[in-house]
Amino acid sequence: xxxxxxDVKDLSTKYITRFREDVYAVDRVSFQVExxxxxxxxxxxxxxxxxxxxxxxxxxxxxxxxxxxSIKIEDREITSMTPDDVRKNILGTEIAYIPQAAMNALNPxxxxxxxxxxxxxxxxxxxxxxxxxxxxxxxxxxxxLPADVLDKHAVELSGGMKQRTVIAISTILSPKVLIADEPSxxxxxxxxxxxxxxxxxxxxxxxxxSMIFITHELPLLYNVTDDIAVMYAGQFxxxxxxxxxxxxxxxPYSRGLMHSIIxxxxxxxxxxxEAIPGTxxxxxxxxxxxxxxxxxxxxxxxxxxxxxxxxxxxxxxxxRCIYSEDRLKEVYAHA
Amino acid sequence: MKGYKRxxxxxxxxFVITLIAAVILNFVLPRLMPSDPIATITNRITEGMNNxxxxxxxxxxxxxxxGTDQPMWKQFLIxxxxxxxxxxxxxxxxxxxxxxxxxxxxxxxxxxxQLPAILVGWMIGNLLxxxxxxxxxxxxxxxxxxxxxxxxxxxFGLAVTLLVVFGITLKWLPISGGYSYDLLPSxxxxxxxxxxxxxxxxFWSIVLIAIGGQAIGMRSMSIYELNADYVKYSRFLGxxxxxxxxxxxxxxxLPQVTGLAxxxxxxxxxxxxxxxxxxxxxxxxxxxxxxxSADYPLISGVTLIITIMVLxxxxxxxxxxxxIDPRVKAAQSD
Numbered sequence: 258x259x260x261x262x263x264d265v266k267d268l269s270t271k272y273i274t275r276f277r278e279d280v281y282a283v284d285r286v287s288f289q290v291e292x293x294x295x296x297x298x299x300x301x302x303x304x305x306x307x308x309x310x311x312x313x314x315x316x317x318x319x320x321x322x323x324x325x326x327s328i329k330i331e332d333r334e335i336t337s338m339t340p341d342d343v344r345k346n347i348l349g350t351e352i353a354y355i356p357q358a359a360m361n362a363l364n365p366x367x368x369x370x371x372x373x374x375x376x377x378x379x380x381x382x383x384x385x386x387x388x389x390x391x392x393x394x395x396x397x398x399x400x401x402l403p404a405d406v407l408d409k410h411a412v413e414l415s416g417g418m419k420q421r422t423v424i425a426i427s428t429i430l431s432p433k434v435l436i437a438d439e440p441s442x443x444x445x446x447x448x449x450x451x452x453x454x455x456x457x458x459x460x461x462x463x464x465x466x467s468m469i470f471i472t473h474e475l476p477l478l479y480n481v482t483d484d485i486a487v488m489y490a491g492q493f494x495x496x497x498x499x500x501x502x503x504x505x506x507x508x509p510y511s512r513g514l515m516h517s518i519i520x521x522x523x524x525x526x527x528x529x530x531e532a533i534p535g536t537x538x539x540x541x542x543x544x545x546x547x548x549x550x551x552x553x554x555x556x557x558x559x560x561x562x563x564x565x566x567x568x569x570x571x572x573x574x575x576x577r578c579i580y581s582e583d584r585l586k587e588v589y590a591h592a
Numbered sequence: 593m594k595g596y597k598r599x600x601x602x603x604x605x606x607f608v609i610t611l612i613a614a615v616i617l618n619f620v621l622p623r624l625m626p627s628d629p630i631a632t633i634t635n636r637i638t639e640g641m642n643n644x645x646x647x648x649x650x651x652x653x654x655x656x657x658x659g660t661d662q663p664m665w666k667q668f669l670i671x672x673x674x675x676x677x678x679x680x681x682x683x684x685x686x687x688x689x690x691x692x693x694x695x696x697x698x699x700x701x702x703x704x705x706q707l708p709a710i711l712v713g714w715m716i717g718n719l720l721x722x723x724x725x726x727x728x729x730x731x732x733x734x735x736x737x738x739x740x741x742x743x744x745x746x747x748f749g750l751a752v753t754l755l756v757v758f759g760i761t762l763k764w765l766p767i768s769g770g771y772s773y774d775l776l777p778s779x780x781x782x783x784x785x786x787x788x789x790x791x792x793x794x795f796w797s798i799v800l801i802a803i804g805g806q807a808i809g810m811r812s813m814s815i816y817e818l819n820a821d822y823v824k825y826s827r828f829l830g831x832x833x834x835x836x837x838x839x840x841x842x843x844x845x846l847p848q849v850t851g852l853a854x855x856x857x858x859x860x861x862x863x864x865x866x867x868x869x870x871x872x873x874x875x876x877x878x879x880x881x882x883x884x885s886a887d888y889p890l891i892s893g894v895t896l897i898i899t900i901m902v903l904x905x906x907x908x909x910x911x912x913x914x915x916i917d918p919r920v921k922a923a924q925s926d
Contacts (some may be wrong), residue, residue, distance in 0.1 A: 311828075314828060316827070316828065318827070344827075344830045344832075345830060347830075348828060348829060348830035349829045349830040350830070353828075353829065354825070354828045354829070356821060356824065356825050356828075358821050361820065361821040361822060362821050362822055362825040363822055363825075364822045364826070364839045364843070365822075365843065365917075365918065365919055366839075366842055366843055366846075366916070366917060366918060366919075367839065372826070375826070375831050375832075375835050376826075376829045376830065376831055379829075379830045379831045379832050379835070380830055410918035410919075410922075412918055412919045412922050413918070413922065423825075426829070427829065
């Protein structure tokens, strides 16, 4: 049994808007990531993927607030730690983050090496400038990044180079968990491939020990991650291996999501694309019962009656639906 | 680095072209004023004389001395020739005092008043603005309306208000001059004390207005920068909050540096108001008396000094900007 690097149980967080309204962006999310494994999180825009990424780090500032639940990184509970303790001992060293907009993630008036100094000294003030430069140079070399990037400013780098530099900085302290929030969404396919290859090399070389990969591009997830979780309106609606979730989805939303993708292969032209009608619910007042019921072809009145539990079935799979797996399969066969 | 050098040379060329244009305008414009300063001087000197011939003689003598009997282009060449030797001519009104002496005596007062006032106002304003952006809450709610109110006040309005309140009603501070009338400039304690007391009102009338404008600008720039992606990213890598605030402050400062250059550029405009109202012995008062007596060499001299100060400042800022903001440098080198 592999070691569990990240264990999240019933994590809920919310945004408090400037009009003092609560927006329940992450609702009772649970999952585990084992050592050497990667979890992909899929879902449409606004479903709470990025908020989940921020919530996992145990470091909250307005308007995001922690509500309940536990986050354990290799058996160490981080939600009960003080913010400064989290900052010093967790961020960057245990869990690290690659932001969605890596293009703007670097301070425009600072040389890359100065920022790396700030990051490393925030955790270990005893490191000298020379130590840090050697360390950074070495790591950049391993990752096939030119070392002269260190003495440049962000403006002097190309988009792909900026993104790869951000990845190198995020992982410079060899975190146990890496959260990549759409690290490739602003790049062309060639740079995308380089970036993804780089992240997997990091895992392979042991610089990171597990990973969460967030994207709205399902084909990408299927190709790169071991497991996939499908998120809808702040909740996980289905989890399972990448293969199962993509080719044999249980939840009606996952199924709709998988059917709405075109894969550029022979015969695609004649394939009919299915869209999911409607829009996601407003998370200020999430509906009772199943949050997807309103848009679900197969919904019945009971769906909205009471809270739907997340049921786990064998082989690491789970889903949030009132119907049983067999019942859903039957329904799909007739659809 | 080659691109940056070319940028520097291009800016230097513009600096010289602007300076030449300014010298020509500084010479021509005062002389287009509809008055005859030589006649004014002659009248003053020959008061009570009734020998017309002698008066004409004196008039011609002065015209010859000041060169006003020559055609304009010749006068200009002589002016430029003298300028290159560092000679700005002789004042008509304060004859035989040299313009360079008059300007040298007053420029010190103006710089000593304006530069510290602008710098202090700029620093306090930026500090308050950054704090308001960082703290928000009550501090922000008080600072914004107060800053808006103060920066909206016209310079003369604030100066006169200060003068009435502290000078006339409360009688705490003297209402005019750079020092007491009964003193001569010296390095005595009494003189220095007198200068400091006279300094207060003109100084604060400039500082207060500067604070308001700078605070508002810095506040909105800081709020914008605090929401930038690099702030979030740095925090999530565990970088200390004070360091992150340092990044934000530096980036928010960039437009403020331009603001500082601009306010130093308009220093003399501000000087005119404060110096006139408080009868402060600076460039503002000097140019005002020069204009009222059509003292061409004095007007040209003072405006030339102002032009050089403004040009040098903006040149220096443009050069400095490339050093403090790598993005600008990248653009400069293109």
